[in-house]
Amino acid sequence: ELRSGEAAAGQADESMLAALEHGRPVPAGGGWKEEAERRLLWRYRYEKGTIVRVKQSVSELKEQRVLFGELASEWPLRQGTAPIFSRPRFMQEKTLTPAEKGTALHIVMRHLDLRAPVSEASIREQMGRLIEKELLSAEQAEAVDAAAIAAFFATDIGRRLCAAREVHREVPFSLGLPASHLYGHDGMEDDRRVLVQGVIDCVFADERGYVMIDYKTDEVTGRFAGQKEEAARFLLGRYGTQMRLYRQAIEQIWRVPVAECYLYSFDGQYIIAVE
Numbered sequence: 001e002l003r004s005g006e007a008a009a010g011q012a013d014e015s016m017l018a019a020l021e022h023g024r025p026v027p028a029g030g031g032w033k034e035e036a037e038r039r040l041l042w043r044y045r046y047e048k049g050t051i052v053r054v055k056q057s058v059s060e061l062k063e064q065r066v067l068f069g070e071l072a073s074e075w076p077l078r079q080g081t082a083p084i085f086s087r088p089r090f091m092q093e094k095t096l097t098p099a100e101k102g103t104a105l106h107i108v109m110r111h112l113d114l115r116a117p118v119s120e121a122s123i124r125e126q127m128g129r130l131i132e133k134e135l136l137s138a139e140q141a142e143a144v145d146a147a148a149i150a151a152f153f154a155t156d157i158g159r160r161l162c163a164a165r166e167v168h169r170e171v172p173f174s175l176g177l178p179a180s181h182l183y184g185h186d187g188m189e190d191d192r193r194v195l196v197q198g199v200i201d202c203v204f205a206d207e208r209g210y211v212m213i214d215y216k217t218d219e220v221t222g223r224f225a226g227q228k229e230e231a232a233r234f235l236l237g238r239y240g241t242q243m244r245l246y247r248q249a250i251e252q253i254w255r256v257p258v259a260e261c262y263l264y265s266f267d268g269q270y271i272i273a274v275e
Contacts, residue, residue: 048183049179049192052179052182052183052194053194054193054194054195055194055195055196055197056182056194056195056196056197057196057197057198058196058197058198058242058245058246059198059242061182061196061241061242061245062238062239062241062242096139096140096143098217098219100140100143101140101143101144101217102217103140104136104140104141104143104144105144105145105149105215105217105266106170106201106215107130107135107136107140108123108126108127108130108136108144108149109149109169109201109202109215110169110170111126111130111135112126112149113126114161114162114167115162118149118150118153118158118162119150120146120147120149120150123146123149123150124146127141127144127146128141145266148266148267148269149266151269152264152266152269155269155271157211157213157262157264157271160204160206160211161202161204161211161213163206164204164205164206164211165205165206166204166205167202167203167204168200168202168203168204169201169202170199170200170201171199171200171202171203171250172197172198172199173197173198173199173200173249173250173253174195174196174197175195175196175197175245175248175249175252175253176193176194176195176196177193177194177196177248178191178192178193178194179192179193179194180192182194182196196245196249198242198245198246198249200212200214200246200249200250201213201214201215202214202215203250208259208260209257209258209259209260210250210254210256210257210258210259210260211258211259211260211261211262212243212246212247212250212258212260212261212262213262213263213264214239214242214243214246214262214263214264215264215266216235216239216263216264216265216266216267217265217266217267218235218238218265218267219267220234220235220265220267220268220270221267221268224268228268228270231265231268231270232270232272235263235265235270235272236263236272236274239263240274243261243263243274244274246261247261247274260273261273261274261275262274
């Protein structure tokens with residue numbers, strides 16, 4: 001009986017070796033098949049939780065949505081997306097990047113005196129004072145479009161901002177949110193929280209309630225020439241997640257409802273309501 005069993009096993013081994021040699025599939029069987037599959041195909045239940053950070057900025061979350069769309073929550077955030085240091089001054093003096101120009105515009109919008117009449121001339125005058133106070137460099141001031149800022153304050157939302165009873169600019173926040181809320185429930189622990197941080201450009205209050213505005217300097221007129229709806233759709237798709245988190249932060253931390261929420265594009269002078 002032992003000899004016959006060895007012979008059968010030897011034949012099975014030879015046929016398996018022959019199959020492997022010629023690249024053919026080999027039969028999978030035996031009493032350990034189920035156990036081998038269980039061990040080799042096992043996946044950690046909370047695998048998604050191992051690739052997300054315990055602290056993320058709103059900009060990082062927005063970038064994930066932009067990079068990966070609906071599958072953003074299934075991908076880890078790219079490492080090293082932002083430089084640790086600013087560019088050397090000698091490089092900045094040659095030309096400012098679009099991001100640096102946007103930073104300069106935000107500095108002006110933060111420090112403008114809204115109680116004084118806002119015009120292109122007064123904006124340039126105030127930028128001169130910002131240079132004297134070393135809040136703005138001459139190169140940054142040259143890159144800021146004062147006419148575009150004046151056009152914003154000529155809009156209904158700009159006039160409401162100037163007349164508001166309460167104005168907050170560059171509002172920082174830190175908000176703990178369930179990871180499942182940010183990345184979806186599938187594969188995320190319901191009790192795990194992520195610290196979300198961000199800075200809101202402007203929040204003001206008037207007789208209609210609290211209004212939130214986020215300024216954008218993306219180039220849209222060249223990409224969507226004369227197509228306002230397409231430009232609005234692009235900006236909402238790019239910044240919708242960011243605005244929803246901003247709104248949630250204000251309502252949850254300040255405990256006040258946000259009546260209106262807007263994106264304002266300086267390129268094209270688009271006012272986009274965010275529902």
